[in-house]
Amino acid sequence: MIVACAMVIGAGVMLLMLYKSQNAVMYSATSSKAYGIAEQIEEHGLPGVSRSSMDPTSGVDIIQVLDGSNRVVYASPDPNETPISQVRPAPGEVARFETRVPGRGGSFCGAAAGTEHDGEKYVVIAVVGASTYRHGVLITGTILALEFPVVLAVAGLAIYIFVGRTLRPVHRITSEVSAISSTDLACRVPVPDSDDEIHTLAVTMNGMLARLERSRDTQIQFLGDASHELRGPLTTLSGILDLADHTGTDITVDTVRSVLLPEATRMGAVVDDLLLLARVDERGLPLVLSDVDVDDLVLAEVAAARATGGVTVRTRIQPVRVTGDATQLARCLRNLVDNARRHARGTVVLDLAAGDGAARVTVGDDGPGVPAADRDRVFLRFVRLDAGRPHGGGSGLGLAIAAEIAAAHGGAIEVGDSPLGGAAFTLVLPYVPPFTAGVGAARGRRVGPDQDEVSSIR
Template sequence: MRAILSRPGLRARTTVVAVVAMAATFVLAGLVVILLLERSLDNSTTEDARSAGRQVVNEIAKEGARSLTADDVASTGDTASVIQVLDRAGRPVASDPAIAGEPPLTSARPAPGRETVETVSRSVGGTEDDYRLVSAGVAGPGGPYVVVSARSLDPVTEASARLSLLLVLAAVPLLAFSALAVYGAVGSALRPVERMRRAVAEISTRDLSRRVDLPPGQDELHRLAATLNSMLDRLASAQGAQRRFVADASHELRSPLNTITTALGVAEHHPAAMSTAELLGVVSQETGRLRELVDDLLLLARTDDTSDNPPHAEVDLDDLARTEAERARAGRQVEVEISTAPAKTSGNPAQLRRAVRNLVDNACEHARHRIRVRTTTEDSTAVIEVGDDGPGVPPADRARIFERFVRRDDARHHPSGTTGGSAGLGLAIVAGIAARHGGRADCVEGTDPAYPGAHFRIHLPLKDTT
């Protein structure tokens, strides 16, 4: 119990809330029962007093009060129930033996045929108590008279007190039993959660193959376990992708380093086989590859980092696409068709320019004779499309080609490989930039016979200009 109170957990808090709610219910129900009992006993006391006084009223109405004796108005023989008869001057003419010689019980003087009901605190027979008084006026020989019938309210108070004590004595063990029952029930309900916690705690980053057992039923615990397993699946997938990424990045970085190392070794041990100019050319070329690869990796890291918030501005996608298309037209031996419609979005201009440039360069690398760059709008989406008349992308590769370090077999024999360096990061960068801007990138089958090759598209949220 000390541990529960010092570190209140879910079980303890639930138990406290349940016990407090049950205690409040007991109190409310007890108050209602006690009030109903008091009301019933109070009405019963009034009726008893009225019934006892009515007998005397009937007798006075017939024969008057002169023949009344103490025995005629005597009730129980104690002060719990007494009757007193008053004349027109308010003097007692007959009284219960228990109150013989005492002054009038009340100052009420109802007219004949009328009655008054009141509660007074009086000292009767030397005992201070609350009484219910029913005073009835009656006209008889020598009258009028007032018959006062008094009943003690002590039995009502005593019954209420006993019932209150009984309810308290019954509530304490009930609340204790309820607390134990709720505490145990919550613990039993949370036992699957504890098993899940232990299972997740035993899962290490080296082995993400284990999964949480699904509890029976289709309740919240079952859905929690399913969500945990889904999260573990995503973590395992992300870990596998990270490991493949590191392995592929290491392989791609090793290739230019090996080339530089080989060239330096040849120049050192066989100076005649390689001139200084040739050595500088190899080193310069491979250093450029290294720099491009490192830049691509850093850009991918920034697109993955959700805490990185580059400056955003309004970007005219049609102007951006036209600029990149004109650059390709000036520097490539392919025809470039440009078809742009106004389209604005909000984003980082440099990153969006890089994404469009990667698609344009990729199309130029794989096109036979021509490429097409165009922008359109579809409902609330801006679309940048770059198509070519090259060999295209098989349907099975259209989603996989946006993954990192993924290159199709035919691209490996291309002089420059996939855009973004020969490492296969160009389209991954496009997909990452599109996702960071709330959009997506995809590859679809071309419908124009003049451009039967690959059709890459970037979908971005259209900026509201209203």
Template sequence: MGTRITAWWARRSLRLRLSAAAGVVIAAALAGAAVLLVAWLHASLIHHLDQTALQRAQVVAAALETGGVTSSLPASEEGDTAVQVIDSAGAVRASSTNLEGEPRLFTFSAATSGDPQPRTVHGLPLGENGAWRAVAVPAGTTPDPLTVYVAVPTATVDHNLAQLTTGLAVAVPVVVGLLTGVTWLLTGRALRPVDALRAQAAEITASDLGRRLDVPPANDDLGRLATTLNDLLARLDAATRQQRQFVADAAHELRSPLSSLRTQLEVAARHPGSAQWRTLAPDLAEEAERLSRLVDDLVWLARLDARPRLRRRPVDLDEIVFTEVRHARQQTPLVIDESAVGAARVSGDAEALARTVRNLLDNAARHATGRVEVRLAVHDGVAELVVADDGPGIPEADRQRVFERFTRLDTARARNAGGSGLGLAIVHDIVTGHHGSVHIEDNAPGARLVVRLPAH
């Protein structure tokens, strides 16, 4: 049942929930204040009655000391004060006119030291038998001790408090309702800009991510929310543009080998008698290999864009380097020097790291003149992998741009060089996913690609 109520309440509007919460808080505050007010006023009025009774008792006691009191004592001007003078035997020596002929009505003793302690008594044969506040004061002489009892009714106090309580019981709900209504109006006005932002955001579609929300002039939470949403839209716009560009570049790159394969096969199919399959087969195999590498690169980029969780485990990076160097030697006649490869262990995905080393070796072999050097060492808790070639090198202005997708420098722009412009982009994404860094240095001649990864 509680879960259903919670779920129902969670589906209500924010404006309703805020107004209801404010109403509950206001009601609790006003109710608490009303209770405290009634309690304080009751204590104050009772204290005033106690002081009135005590003063009257002291006056009577002083009169007894001078012998000026007869058996009948006058009541107050309103006639609502009850007075009895009791001797040590418990007999009534004197009483106010409204208690004439009554037996002893007060039985508690007077305090012998300190201030008298007033008490609440009931059952006096006066009025409607309500509650009275009574006080006892010692009087008389030592041979003839007396006790003066004075009582005043609490009916007036009870009546006034009842009227006040009734008034508060009517006024508090009215005030709570008014304040809750004001809260409803103010909350609606405060949430109006939020609704405007929601309406603007609802109008933005995937094809219109260049639009932005109106930022309120005040530098408050709502303004910061609008700024954050605009930043989110900017990132989505950039990601969408990058994705569209990636799709266009990928389609353009795939079109070239596919067109070449299709053209050669169509020519061979139309002229089967003159087709030289032995001459044509190597070209077809080369185009198919190029297409396979391109598709493989695109698959890797798609996996990296999906941000998969890398399988983090201790990996011997030197073993991966040796394995990839052996494979690279089978593909190129270049000299690949691995003598400077030392032991290095990192925490990461072995397959992704192998792909990184393979791409670095492919890039170096594509541009090297006759030699590729590979070095691996650990310095200050960082594994540093260096792949250097003796080719034309990379201009300093282009050393950051080559890590972008489908980027080819002017000296290596021809597709027949074998590159798709994705290898170093994959290296950058994999290294970044392993919390490492990659950059390019001058090898004089050639380029030196440096990868740094946290050592395990």
């Protein structure tokens, strides 16, 4: 339908232009002839005009000369005494018209030129039959009308073949996608060899299927790991309660404090971590932004780690203030410090500094470190490189949560080697330096080998 409408419009425009062009040819020929005779009459009078110039030529069929009384004083080729047209232009002017000639069929197009000689006015009329010219327009229209069905048939067949060939891969992709079930995401759609949008669609579809497959595998692994993490505390709690029920033995306060409460706390922490990660996956991590003194957060985590004991904590802290969520940043630091404490042999180092548009909190330890091949994997959920430890290895969610918190603040966590020989986890946050006009020299202090070195700016 679109091709047919375009062809009809194109044909109409072409016939109209051909019609106007033929009219222009007719009026040009008759105007030239009438004006040429009128000039000769003006110079020499009617008797002085050569007979050859008064005869019809190519593009002119009839010539008449009228005097001031509208009498035909010359007519060629027929001695017709009736004026062809009533158009009477003034001397020096040319008028165009369309008329009919008595005794001749069809319409005629012509021109009338006014002239004057010795006070006598004349009008020279030259006309040509329009049927010959317009017959060409009719023939052209007829040919176009006969060609239209053929052209439309060829165009329709070509569209059917080429569009069908183009969309055939889409049909195969649709069939393949319809056959893929939620339990078999390993299938991929066929990718055509053509370098076009269909090829791009197939590649994009395969990429989406790959992401869905990875997501499904991650969910399955996530459910398995979560079940495993929760099964341990539940087994301990159920075992003690079942033993007390069967033996009638009272559960002592020592058992509650040493076993039941730690296991319940551990299970609650895993559930809290899972809920946080579920919220992050659903709608991102919500933040309550404010100005946060990162050095205060670091010192608070240092105090908690020293109070827990087990490792020596050394620090080097520069006062830094960023915009962020204090609660989430504190949780991120706590997870990094807890991870360092679990892997350290005896020493943990915290270093806080700012520069080059970033605040960096580095938590290092003297433990076994993280192999280069595993430095990206440690941030995956339930991944533990120390899975062989019998207890206390963590749930494998701490670093994943820390990475999510850093990303929500527009930062990241980098893994490297600590100067102590273990691993160094660096929290990198966006940082805008404060106004430094009139700032004096930095000063620092060190109090003992196990206390803080704090540099401040006055």
